[in-house]
Amino acid sequence: MPLLEVNNIDVSYGDVQVIFDLSLKVEKGEVVSIIGGNGAGKSTLLRTISGLMSTSTGSISFADQPIHNHTPEDIVTCGIIHVPEGRRLFPLMSVKDNLIVGAYNKRAKKDTLLTLKKVYELLPRLQERESQIAMTLSGGEQQMVAIGRGLMAQPHLLMLDEPSLGLAPILIKDIFETVRKIADQGTTVLMVEQDVKHSLSLSDRGYVLEHGRVVMEGKAVDLIDDPHVKEAYLGI
Amino acid sequence: MLYIIEDSINGILMGSIYGLTAMGLTIIFGVLKVVNFAHGSMLMVGMYLAYWTVTLSGIHPYLAIVLVAPAMFFFGYYLQNIVIKPIFIAEKNVREPLTVIIVTTGIWYILDNMTLLIFGPQYRSLSDNPLSGQMLEIGQMFISVPKLYGCITALITALGIYWFFQKTDMGRAIRATSMDREAASLMGINQYKIYNVAFGIGAATAGIAAVTLVPFYNIFPTVGVLFDIKGFIIVVLGGLGSIGGALVGGIIIGLIESVGPQFMTATWTEAIVYGLFLVVLFVKPSGLFGQKHDW
Ligand SMILES: Nc1ncnc2c1ncn2[C@@H]1O[C@H](COP(=O)(O)OP(=O)(O)O)[C@@H](O)[C@H]1O
Numbered sequence: 032m033p034l035l036e037v038n039n040i041d042v043s044y045g046d047v048q049v050i051f052d053l054s055l056k057v058e059k060g061e062v063v064s065i066i067g068g069n070g071a072g073k074s075t076l077l078r079t080i081s082g083l084m085s086t087s088t089g090s091i092s093f094a095d096q097p098i099h100n101h102t103p104e105d106i107v108t109c110g111i112i113h114v115p116e117g118r119r120l121f122p123l124m125s126v127k128d129n130l131i132v133g134a135y136n137k138r139a140k141k142d143t144l145l146t147l148k149k150v151y152e153l154l155p156r157l158q159e160r161e162s163q164i165a166m167t168l169s170g171g172e173q174q175m176v177a178i179g180r181g182l183m184a185q186p187h188l189l190m191l192d193e194p195s196l197g198l199a200p201i202l203i204k205d206i207f208e209t210v211r212k213i214a215d216q217g218t219t220v221l222m223v224e225q226d227v228k229h230s231l232s233l234s235d236r237g238y239v240l241e242h243g244r245v246v247m248e249g250k251a252v253d254l255i256d257d258p259h260v261k262e263a264y265l266g267i
Numbered sequence: 268m269l270y271i272i273e274d275s276i277n278g279i280l281m282g283s284i285y286g287l288t289a290m291g292l293t294i295i296f297g298v299l300k301v302v303n304f305a306h307g308s309m310l311m312v313g314m315y316l317a318y319w320t321v322t323l324s325g326i327h328p329y330l331a332i333v334l335v336a337p338a339m340f341f342f343g344y345y346l347q348n349i350v351i352k353p354i355f356i357a358e359k360n361v362r363e364p365l366t367v368i369i370v371t372t373g374i375w376y377i378l379d380n381m382t383l384l385i386f387g388p389q390y391r392s393l394s395d396n397p398l399s400g401q402m403l404e405i406g407q408m409f410i411s412v413p414k415l416y417g418c419i420t421a422l423i424t425a426l427g428i429y430w431f432f433q434k435t436d437m438g439r440a441i442r443a444t445s446m447d448r449e450a451a452s453l454m455g456i457n458q459y460k461i462y463n464v465a466f467g468i469g470a471a472t473a474g475i476a477a478v479t480l481v482p483f484y485n486i487f488p489t490v491g492v493l494f495d496i497k498g499f500i501i502v503v504l505g506g507l508g509s510i511g512g513a514l515v516g517g518i519i520i521g522l523i524e525s526v527g528p529q530f531m532t533a534t535w536t537e538a539i540v541y542g543l544f545l546v547v548l549f550v551k552p553s554g555l556f557g558q559k560h561d562w
C-alpha cells in the first residue's frame with residue numbers, strides 16, 4: 032500500500048484547468064522527484080495535496096485515509112508537510128521562532144525542544160543564527176530554515192517545492208545533501224525541482240509533468256538516461 | 268512654564284489611555300488586515316459593562332477589570348466567529364476583503380443603537396467613585412489620579428500583550444498568521460481560530476481601556492465614535508499592527524491636545540493632529556513604528 036496515492040485528479044484556478052487526470056504514488060521511505068518546466072503545474076499539485084487547493088474530481092489518500100476534503104491544518108496533523116516555493120518564512124520572526132512555529136501541530140508540539148535539537152544537529156548553521164530575524168538571512172540560509180521548519184512538524188511525508196530555486200551552485204549542493212540526509216533518516220520525500228540532474232540523482236523514482244499531465248514516470252536512473260528528458264531538461 | 272509641564276504630564280497620561288483604546292484596533296488590523304469600524308462601539312460596550320458592574324456591586328472601579336476583560340474577550344471571540352468569519356470564508360481568495368469592513372460598520376450601528384434603545388441617550392458617570400476628581404499635588408502642579416492609573420494600566424497591558432505575542436505558542440501563531448496566512452496554514456495553524464483569538468484580545472484591551480475611562484469619563488451610546496476617529500489616527504501614526512506604536516501615537520495626540528491650547532485655539536490643535544496624520548502618511552506610510560516587509 033503506497034503512503035501517498037493521488038488518483039485521477041483535475042485541478043483548476045477558477046475556469047482555468049491546470050492539472051488533468053493526474054495520478055501518482057509515493058511509497059514509504061522513497062524519494063520521488065517531480066520534474067517539469069515553468070507552469071507545468073508542479074506547485075499546483077503540491078498545493079492540492081496539502082489542501083490549499085481542492086480537486087474537482089479524483090481522490091487523494093494518505094496512509095489509506097482519503098484526505099482530499101481535509102483542511103490544510105488537518106493534513107499537517109496527518110503528517111504531510113509542505114515546504115512551499117519561495118520559502119515563505121515569517122519574515123519578522125527570529126530563526127528560532129520560525130522553527131518553533133513549525134511544531135505547532137498537536138502531534139509535534141509536545142516534542143518541540145527535542146525536535147529542535149535534532150534540527151540543529153542536521154543544520155548547525157541555524158543554531159548559530161537562531162536569534163537572527165528571518166528576512167535578513169541569505170537565500171541559502173532561508174531555504175535551510177524553511178526545511179528545518181518543515182522538519183519541526185515531524186513529517187511522515189515531506190514535500191519540497193523547488194528547494195534549490197535561486198541559489199548559487201555551491202549552496203544547491205548543500206541543499207540536496209541535506210535532503211538526502213533527511214531521507215536517509217527515514218522521512219519520505221516528494222520533491223518538485225527544475226534542477227533535474229541533481230534531483231533525479233538522489234531520487235528513487237520520478238515523474239515528468241508537462242502541461243498539467245504526467246507524460247513520463249519511472250526509476251530515476253532510467254529517467255536520467257531517457258532521450259526526451261535529456262533533451263528537454265538536461266540540455267544534452 | 269509650570270503650566271506647560273503640568274499640561275504635558277496630563278497630556279502624556281491621557282494620551283497613553285488613547286493608546287490603550289487603539290491597541291485592540293492595531294492588533295485586529297495586524298492579524299485580520301481589516302479595519303474594525305466597530306472598535307469604538309466595543310469600547311462603549313466595555314464602558315457600560317464596567318459602569319454597571321461598579322454601580323451594582325459598589326466595588327473599586329479598577330476591580331471591574333476582572334469581569335470586563337474576560338467578558339469582552341468572549342464577546343470579541345464570538346462576534347468574529349459568528350458574524351465575521353463566514354464572510355472571510357466566502358471571500359477566501361481576497362486578502363483584505365472590503366465586505367468585512369462593511370460588516371464591522373454594521374456592527375458599530377447595531378451596537379450603538381441597541382445601547383440607545385436599552386439605556387437611553389442620557390449621559391451617565393460614576394460620580395462618587397474613589398478616583399473621581401482626585402489630584403496628585405506635586406509642588407504647584409496637579410496631576411489627575413484616574414489618568415495616572417490609566418497610564419500605568421496602559422503600560423502593563425502593552426507589556427503583557429507583548430510578552431504573550433513573543434513567548435507563547437498562541438502568540439507566535441498569531442504573529443505567523445499576521446505575516447503570512449498561507450504559510451501559517453501549512454504549519455497547521457487554523458487561521459480562522461487565530462482571527463477569533465485576535466479579535467477577542469482586541470476586544471479585551473478595549474474592555475481594559477473602558478475600565479480606565481469610566482472613573483472620569485461620561486458614558487453614552489455614541490461615546491465610541493470619539494475614540495474611533497482618534498484610534499484610526501493613532502494607529503496610522505504609530506504604525507499599523509505595532510503595539511508600542513499605538514502607545515506612542517496616543518501620547519503624541521494627547522500632548523498636542525493638552526499643550527496646544529496654550530498657544531492656539533482648540534480648533535487649531537485639531538488641525539495639527541490631522542496635519543501630522545497626513546505628513547506621516549506622505550513621509551512614512553508604514554507609520555513611526557510600522558515595519559515594512561513583503562507579505
Ligand atoms: N493563482 C493562480 N491563478 C491562476 N492561475 C495560476 C495561479 N497560479 C498558477 N497558475 C497557473 O497554473 C499553471 C501551473 O502553475 P504552477 O503550478 O505554479 O506551475 P509550476 O510550479 O510547475 O511552475 C500555470 O499556467 C500558471 O500560470
Ligand SMILES: [Mg+2]
Nearest residue numbers: 073074075116
Ligand atoms: Mg512552481
